[in-house]
Amino acid sequence: MAYDYQTVHALEGTIGAVSERRANHLSVHRASxxxxxxxxxxxxxxxxxxxxxxxxxxxxxxxxxxxxxxxxxxxxxxxxxxxxxxxxxxxxxxxQSHGRVALTLAGPDAARILANGIGADLHIDAFPVGRAANVLCNHLSVNLARTGGDRFGIVVTRSFAGALVDDLKVMARSHELSVDFDTR
Amino acid sequence: MASLITCPHCGTRPKEEFSIRGDATPVRPAPMAPDEAWNDYAHVRANPRGRIREHWQHVSGCRRWLVVERDNFTHEVFAVTDATESRGGAR
CATH class of the missing domain: 3.30.70 (Alpha-Beta Plaits)
Structure with a gap:
């Protein structure tokens, strides 16, 4: 029997998108x-x-x-x-294309938002552009990379992606954050 | 407990990212060593106060085994090295 498999993103339907653009933006990559x-x-x-x-x-x-x-x-x-x-x-x-989810957090408060859940020094001198490392974000181990002065790339295992996005929204409560899928 | 550990690969991190295995000083006996030597190695531990060496694994970071030299009385951390360093670094 033949099946038609469809690729469904790990966060499809559960992302709780805030499509109105705000100062800080968390974009979830569709096909990475x-x-x-x-x-x-x-x-x-x-x-x-x-x-x-x-x-x-x-x-x-x-x-x-x-x-x-x-x-x-x-x-x-x-x-x-x-x-x-x-x-x-x-x-x-x-x-790992379907095993991990890649996200980008960009905006003037990006480092402050991440500091609410990550115990590493994210100052530009301590964690410069191009540096990457595995860090503990609340209870999840994620790969964090600085891709720009106020831009961070995050790679998380697929099954934890939903929890991470929820955590990031809580971490950003005192900052303006919009969340949506990447246009790509 | 020392709260900040400077991983040689990842940088300074909170202790919550690590898991502690225990004393790093016992040396594994030869396979055919007498039972007393193996018993000491497997079960007998000193409980010193002061400067100690322990095996820590950076589970939430690079997942490497590290040797942390710290003081269990003052909580001061003296050195953190990769566990492979004693045999000439990572392969």
Whole structure:
């Protein structure tokens, strides 16, 4: 028996969108190409070099020799294969496009909103643009990256995405925050 | 309890991000060592006051095992290193 499978976003119907644009905006990426890359033993430098050399990937630090790779250029269906070809024996690649949800929090109060749930120093000097790390946001472990002075990228596991968005709304209660899906 | 731990990979973080395994000083005996040596290694622990070395795992961050050298009386943290450093760093 043949089934028709449909791709449904983890937050479809539960996002509680606030579509009116406010000073701070949380956008949930609709189709994000994400892969987890773990360097082979002793090959972290080579793997990092390959990831950085190509401008098509955005590698976010997770742990020594481990990155979450996002791409605007590649489709979710092809990112894993593309990375495997480039990295060869230097690293192991697992596609996470449907396993994780990527969000962007942007606005003048972005760091203050995050500070309500994250115990890391998010000052621009301590956590500069381009830095990424796993952090505990309330009770959820998420990957946080600073993509601009007042822009943060968050990657969270699919099943926790709903809880994270709810948490972020609570964290932003004393700030103006709108929430919606990305237009892409 | 020391409340801020500076992970060598992630930066300064609250202790809630970590899980503590315990004393980092016991050295694993050889496989055929006498039972007394294994008994000491598995069960016998000193309970010192002052400067101690412990294994902490950064579960909510980089998930690496760290060796935290801290004072359990003054709560001062002296050093945090990756647990692989004693054998020449991560592979």
């Amino acid at each position: 190409a994400i892969a987890s890359v773990l360097a082979a033993p002793g090959r972290a430098a080579e793997a990092a070099g390959i990831l950085v050399a190509s401008g098509e990937f955005e590698a976010r630090f997770v742990a020594p020799g481990e990155w979450l790779v996002l791409s605007d250029v590649h489709a979710p269906e092809t990112l894993g294969a593309e990375l495997s070809v480039r990295l060869g024996d230097f690293a192991f690649v697992v596609d």
